[in-house]
Amino acid sequence: MADIQQEIRPSRLRRAWDSDLAWSFRHAPVAVVSAFVVLVLVIGAVLAPLIAPHNPFDPATLNLMNGFTPPNQANQFTGDYFILGTDDQGRDVFSTILYGMRISLFVGFAAVLLAMVLGVALGLLAGYLGGWTETIIMRVADVQLTFPAILVAMLIFGIAKGITPPEYRDQMAIWVLILAIGLSDWVQFARVVRGATLVEKNREYVQAARLIGRSPFAIMLRHILPNVLNPVLVIATISLALAIIAEATLSFLGVGAPPTKPSLGTLIRIGQEFMFSGEWWILFFPAATLLALALSINLLGDWLRDALNPRLR
Amino acid sequence: MKKTAFLAAALLASTALSASAETLRWARAGDSLTLDPHAQNEGPTHTLAHQIYEPLIIRDMTGAFQPALATDWAPKEGDPNVWVFNLRQGVTYHDGADFTAEDVVFSINRAKSENSDMKELLTSITEVRAVDDHTVEFVTDGPNPILPSNLTNLFMMDKGWAEANGTVDVQDVEGGEKTFATTNTNGTGPYQLVSREPDVKTVLTLNENYWGADQFPLDVTEIVYTPIQNAATRVAALLSGEVDFIQDVPVQDLGRVAETEGLVVKTAPQNRVIFFGMNQGSDDIANDDVEGKNPLADVRVRRAMSMAINRDAIKQVVMRGQSAPAGMIAPPFVNGWTEEMDSASKTDLDAARALMEEAGYGDGFSIQLDCPNDRYVNDEAICQAAVGMLAQIGITVNLDAKPKAQHFPLITNDETDFYMLGWGVPTYDSEYIFNFLVHTRGSERGSWNGTGFSNAEVDQMIQSLASETDLDKRNDTIQSIWNVVQEEQLYIPIHHQVLNWGMAEKVGIEVSPEDDPKFKFFEIN
Numbered sequence: 001m002a003d004i005q006q007e008i009r010p011s012r013l014r015r016a017w018d019s020d021l022a023w024s025f026r027h028a029p030v031a032v033v034s035a036f037v038v039l040v041l042v043i044g045a046v047l048a049p050l051i052a053p054h055n056p057f058d059p060a061t062l063n064l065m066n067g068f069t070p071p072n073q074a075n076q077f078t079g080d081y082f083i084l085g086t087d088d089q090g091r092d093v094f095s096t097i098l099y100g101m102r103i104s105l106f107v108g109f110a111a112v113l114l115a116m117v118l119g120v121a122l123g124l125l126a127g128y129l130g131g132w133t134e135t136i137i138m139r140v141a142d143v144q145l146t147f148p149a150i151l152v153a154m155l156i157f158g159i160a161k162g163i164t165p166p167e168y169r170d171q172m173a174i175w176v177l178i179l180a181i182g183l184s185d186w187v188q189f190a191r192v193v194r195g196a197t198l199v200e201k202n203r204e205y206v207q208a209a210r211l212i213g214r215s216p217f218a219i220m221l222r223h224i225l226p227n228v229l230n231p232v233l234v235i236a237t238i239s240l241a242l243a244i245i246a247e248a249t250l251s252f253l254g255v256g257a258p259p260t261k262p263s264l265g266t267l268i269r270i271g272q273e274f275m276f277s278g279e280w281w282i283l284f285f286p287a288a289t290l291l292a293l294a295l296s297i298n299l300l301g302d303w304l305r306d307a308l309n310p311r312l313r
Numbered sequence: 314m315k316k317t318a319f320l321a322a323a324l325l326a327s328t329a330l331s332a333s334a335e336t337l338r339w340a341r342a343g344d345s346l347t348l349d350p351h352a353q354n355e356g357p358t359h360t361l362a363h364q365i366y367e368p369l370i371i372r373d374m375t376g377a378f379q380p381a382l383a384t385d386w387a388p389k390e391g392d393p394n395v396w397v398f399n400l401r402q403g404v405t406y407h408d409g410a411d412f413t414a415e416d417v418v419f420s421i422n423r424a425k426s427e428n429s430d431m432k433e434l435l436t437s438i439t440e441v442r443a444v445d446d447h448t449v450e451f452v453t454d455g456p457n458p459i460l461p462s463n464l465t466n467l468f469m470m471d472k473g474w475a476e477a478n479g480t481v482d483v484q485d486v487e488g489g490e491k492t493f494a495t496t497n498t499n500g501t502g503p504y505q506l507v508s509r510e511p512d513v514k515t516v517l518t519l520n521e522n523y524w525g526a527d528q529f530p531l532d533v534t535e536i537v538y539t540p541i542q543n544a545a546t547r548v549a550a551l552l553s554g555e556v557d558f559i560q561d562v563p564v565q566d567l568g569r570v571a572e573t574e575g576l577v578v579k580t581a582p583q584n585r586v587i588f589f590g591m592n593q594g595s596d597d598i599a600n601d602d603v604e605g606k607n608p609l610a611d612v613r614v615r616r617a618m619s620m621a622i623n624r625d626a627i628k629q630v631v632m633r634g635q636s637a638p639a640g641m642i643a644p645p646f647v648n649g650w651t652e653e654m655d656s657a658s659k660t661d662l663d664a665a666r667a668l669m670e671e672a673g674y675g676d677g678f679s680i681q682l683d684c685p686n687d688r689y690v691n692d693e694a695i696c697q698a699a700v701g702m703l704a705q706i707g708i709t710v711n712l713d714a715k716p717k718a719q720h721f722p723l724i725t726n727d728e729t730d731f732y733m734l735g736w737g738v739p740t741y742d743s744e745y746i747f748n749f750l751v752h753t754r755g756s757e758r759g760s761w762n763g764t765g766f767s768n769a770e771v772d773q774m775i776q777s778l779a780s781e782t783d784l785d786k787r788n789d790t791i792q793s794i795w796n797v798v799q800e801e802q803l804y805i806p807i808h809h810q811v812l813n814w815g816m817a818e819k820v821g822i823e824v825s826p827e828d829d830p831k832f833k834f835f836e837i838n
Contacts, residue, residue, distance in 0.1 A: 060704035064623065067630035077629075088631065089697055254686075259693070260700055260712055273544050276552070277565035 024307040031303035034296040041293050045101040052095035053082075057261050066090035068274075071281045085281040087270055093281060096262060097289050103263035104293070107177050108244040114182030115243075116236050119189020124220045124228075126190065127197025138194065141187040149242075150249055152184035157255050177256050181246045188235055196228035230308045237301035241294045248290055264290045335837045336535040337820070339830075340547055341560040343687040343717055344512045344540040349484040349494040350468035351423055354430040354749075354761075355721070356585075356737055357688075359466050360829050364517055364536065365407075366468035366500035369398055369417070370461055372739070374825045374834050376584075376646075378461065382412065382469055382501060386461060393456040393782070400447040404524045406471045407498070407505040414443035419472035421451075427756065428483040433748040434463040434740070436757050437779035455780025462740040474499045487725050503529070503833040504536060512718075514539050525833065532837040542687040542716070551576065551815050560828060561690060562815040564633040570815045581824035583812040584646045585737040586639050587689055589682075589699070589805040591615055592730035594765015600681035600730045608680075609730065613672040615802040620665035621706045622699060624658055624808060631694045635813065639806035641799065642736060642746060646826060649743030649791040654799055658806060665706045677707025683729040684712060685720040690810055696733055724763040727754075732763060735810070739827060743791045747775040751798055764803055771797055 016022055025031050044051060054061050069075040071085035071093070084093040122141075126134040144152060160176040200206060201224065209219050244264075250256035251265030259266055264286050271283030345361035346353045363371070369383035382401050389395035404412040421441045424431040437460065440452040453460060475481050480494035498506045503525065504517035517536040525531075539556065541547040544563035550556045552573055562570050562578055571578045591609040592598050598607045608614050624638035640657035643650045669675055684696035693714040700710040710731075723729040738745050752758035752775045753767035774790050781787040798804070814824050821836035 058704070059701040059710075062701040062704075064626040064630050064698050064701060088694055089701060090630070254714075258712065259697055259714070273563065274565055275545050276548050276569050277563075278569075279565070 021307055025303070028303050028307075030299055034299040034303070037292055037296040038300065041101060041289070041296075042105060044098050045105050048095075048098035048102055052098045053092055054095050056091040056096040056099055059260060062090050064090050068279055068282075070279075071285075084285050085279075087267070087282045088274065088279075091262075093267075093285050096267060097264070097286055100257075100262050100264045100267050100286065101289065101293070103174060103257055103261070104244050104247055104265070104290070107174060107181065107247045107263070108240050110178040111181035111185065111243040111247070112236055112239045114178060115185035115239060116189055116232065118182070119186035120193050120225070120232060122186065123190035123193025124197055124224065127194040128201055128216060128220050128224065134194070137190065141190050144184075144187050149181075149184040150246060153180040153246060153250060154253075154255060156180040156183055157250065161255075173256065173258055173261075177247055177250060180250070181243050184246070185239055185243060188239065189232060192231050192235060193228050196231060197224055200224045200227050234301060234305040234308060237304055238298060241297040241301065244290070244297070245294050264293075334534045335532055336537060337533040337558060337832065337835065337837070338537045338539070338556040339558045339560075339832075340539050340541045340550055340556040342540065342542050342544070342547065344538075345515075346718055346721075347484055347486060347495050348498050348506070348509070349480070349492065350470060350500075351420075351429045351431050352484040352486050352495075353721075354433075354466070355717075356828060361515065361538065362468055362500075363466075363502070363829065363831050364504040364833075365498045365502045365506060366470065367502045368467045368469065369400075369464050371831065372465050372825070372827065372829075374823055374831065376741075376826050378465075382417075388456070389450065394453050396451040396453070396457075396460050397444075398449045398451065400449060401524060402447055404501050405522055406474065406501055407520060408471070408474060410471050410473055410499075412469065412471070412501050413446045414449045415446075416469055416472050417441065417449045418443050419475065420469045421467070423470065423475070423481065423483060424467055426483055428485045430483075430486070430760060431467060433758050433760060434467065434745070436748065436776075453780065456782045457779050458782060458784070459740065459742055459744070462742065463745075465739055469501065470494075471499050487722050503531060512540055523833075529833040530836045531833055533832045533835050536832055540687075548815075554817070558814070558816040558820055558830070560812075560814055560830065562813040564635045564690060564813070567633075567635070567813055575818050577816060577818055579814045579816070579822075579824045580635075581812050581826060582637070582645070583737070583810040583828055584644045584739075584741070584826040585689075585735050585810045585828065586642050586644050587636075587692075587695065587733065587735045587807045587810060588639070588642045589618075589807065590724070590732050590734055590763050591618070591805070592727075592763065592765050593801075593803075594767060595730075598680075598730040602679045603674075608672070608674055608678050611672045611674075612802055613668045614674060615805070617665040617668035617672070617706055618703060618708065619658060619802055619805045620661045620668070621702050621708075622658070622805060622807065623660045623702055625660070626702075627695055627698055628808060631691050631698055632808065632811075635690070635811040636808035637811070639808050641795065642750065642804050642806050643743055643795075644738060644809050646741055647738045647743055647746070648741060649746075649788070649795060651792075651795075654795060657799060662705055669706050669708075674707070677709060679709035679711065680731050681711045681713055681729075683720060683723050683732040684714040685717040685733060686714040688717040688720070689733070689735045692733060692735075695807060725760060727763060727765070729763060734761070734763075736761075737827060743795070744775070744778045747778070747791075747794055751775065751794065751803065766801070766803055768797065 065077045066075050066080050066086050067088050067090040069082050069086040074081045082092045086092055122137050126137040157176055157180040164172045206223055209223050248265030251263045252269045257263035257266045267286035274282050343357050345358045346355055350362045350366045367381045369381060371379050371381045373379045383398040384401050386398045389397050418441045425435050437453045437457045438451055439454050442450050444450055478493040480492050484490050484492045484495050503520055503523045505520050507516040507518050509515040515538040519534040541550060547559055548566045551559050567578055570576050593609045595607050597605055628636045628638055639655055641654040682696055684693055686693040696712055700712050703710050724732055748758045749761040753772050754762050771794055774794050778787060812824050812828050819838045821838055
């Protein structure tokens with residue numbers, strides 16, 4: 001009987017295609033378009049060294065005389081051509097966006113991962129163990145919630161920058177950003193996971209596991225975690241968009257990625273100085289990219305939330 | 314009907330009020346660093362202080378001497394080592410105390426004390442004595458013909474007020490100290506402090522008892538000073554009418570401001586040079602990746618770095634033509650400036666690479682560049698451009714740009730090895746540059762010399778300038794010192810700034826080469 005079932009079981013891909021989630025995806029044009037945009041941008045960022053006409057992070061390749069070249073025109077002094085123009089330092093805006101997006105996406109993913117691991121772990125502990133553990137973790141979370149996340153991130157960034165030796169500061173900036181955004185964002189995960197754990201921990205399967213003597217950690221990881229992951233997935237997606245924006249905000253404020261290795265936020269900061277003087281492309285293209293990236297991820301998150309919500313089915 | 318009459322009356326009242334009370338809303342990139350008038354020898358700090366405090370002599374908006382708290386001054390007959398200053402009578406401080414010779418003695422001694430940032434200007438003074446209530450004698454160590462030009466930013470403080478408030482000592486800015494005088498003032502100037510929130514807003518109001526009430530326009534009755542670091546925001550504030558006067562129109566927005574109805578841009582070459590300093594005195598430096606030795610100690614490396622800088626490109630692109638490439642760290646206004654030295658900087662990448670190779674740094678090295686981001690025109694962009702240019706000869710530069718309040722202490726505390734600095738010369742004489750930037754750092758001179766350069770012979774020559782009365786001989790010494798500075802590539806000169814003041818049409822004022830608006834001269838039409 002088991003053997004027969006095995007034989008007629010469709011391939012993994014086929015099963016994924018036939019799943020509820022995939023069906024709902026295929027029937028949500030917004031989600032399809034968003035996923036397409038995200039995919040294009042992510043591929044562009046990942047393959048930046050292959051696609052970009054030059055490496056904007058290598059200052060030796062810059063020619064200041066190329067500065068402020070308008071899009072789709074040749075520079076008046078050097079005759080060089082740039083599809084999206086150049087910024088004030090003669091950096092190709094197109095290449096810089098691709099490279100800048102690498103930083104933005106990397107910081108975003110890593111920060112969300114950090115926030116997720118931290119938040120889920122603390123949420124599970126708080127929800128399952130209860131008592132003092134719960135009180136301490138959740139009160140810390142409450143206190144942190146009273147500060148805007150960006151403020152917490154700036155605080156962490158300031159402290160971390162202060163203790164890193166100056167010669168490593170440029171290299172460390174990215175990691176400090178990840179730490180700052182990750183640590184400012186774990187609360188959401190912790191609260192949701194704790195809530196879900198509180199519901200799950202009294203279910204029969206958990207009681208059964210407890211009765212056969214599994215350790216609390218095994219129960220948390222093996223039994224409860226898989227059942228609270230759905231909302232975590234949704235928050236992670238939306239957090240990714242928020243983390244990318246948080247990174248852009250920090251860099252825009254001049255405390256994030258250094259100007260010699262610009263992320264999207266740094267580019268926007270550079271560009272907004274030339275808003276009144278007609279060099280619109282320095283601001284416009286990075287800003288449009290950030291908008292497209294954040295909006296698409298957000299829309300994907302929205303769709304995922306609806307698709308995973310049994311009440312909306 | 315009654316309502317319209319009321320409205321008309323209110324309107325009338327408000328126009329009548331605005332005719333007699335004119336608020337000037339003033340913005341620039343950075344704020345004054347302290348209100349203590351002797352604690353920081355820095356342009357924006359002096360600019361704010363000039364509205365509240367007064368020196369014996371000021372420079373008017375064209376740069377010419379004008380009597381302020383002294384009515385006249387001359388060397389004493391029969392004793393060339395003494396200058397006699399006759400003080401203005403009937404001047405009172407904002408708190409009502411009389412201004413007397415005692416205050417001058419106190420203020421000069423205060424400005425000569427250890428924490429003062431003004432002491433380099435007063436090194437030649439051995440004694441200040443009050444002859445009577447309104448006559449003061451300055452005794453100098455040998456005749457000092459240019460003493461008056463050293464006093465134009467030396468503000469007079471009330472002795473009684475300072476003693477009563479525990480601010481006899483100058484605030485120690487580098488040590489992070491704050492005193493009563495950091496946030497409170499009591500000057501004789503045309504405006505008095507109403508409120509101040511550092512880096513946010515400072516409000517001044519007209520001093521009704523000002524001695525010069527009949528001599529100056531004094532059209533501005535209230536000054537609201539808001540530092541706006543962000544260039545685009547600053548321009549937006551001017552364009553929208555939120556401020557009336559900005560001292561630093563970003564070069565990219567000159568056209569936009571000039572074309573806007575009701576706004577004007579006034580331009581003049583500034584008495585200020587922008588340059589990079591390098592720590593060449595230490596055996597090893599902290600902010601590089603070379604272990605055990607200091608690449609900047611090698612004059613070949615310093616020359617190569619200077620050769621790598623393309624000043625024309627910086628002028629063309631970063632400054633949009635609003636600068637004059639420099640070959641020496643003296644603006645053309647200054648005695649001792651020569652066209653030959655000022656055109657000495659040439660860009661030559663091949664020669665620069667060869668020099669690096671010769672010095673043993675063919676593979677380059679990496680170093681941190683400290684840069685202000687709210688002080689000079691496009692300071693951060695210039696530093697960024699330098700990063701690219703130095704990369705051409707293998708030097709990897711990590712740029713750390715920060716507000717001037719954090720940047721300047723790095724220089725005065727020897728905590729930076731490669732930094733940007735700009736220098737204006739209010740005395741119009743090279744001695745001022747040498748005293749601050751070239752002389753060995755010590756208790757009397759060299760406070761802004763962050764290079765670690767120390768040469769006993771040069772120090773001797775610099776010290777001799779203060780008392781040399783033979784002007785030809787003095788100028789020869791100045792040239793000899795410049796020759797050393799140039800030969801040693803003590804600094805990497807970048808350019809001389811051009812000033813662009815943007816203002817509402819109603820504001821009537823000409824640009825001063827010091828970038829130092831004194832609002833008592835402003836007319837409001």
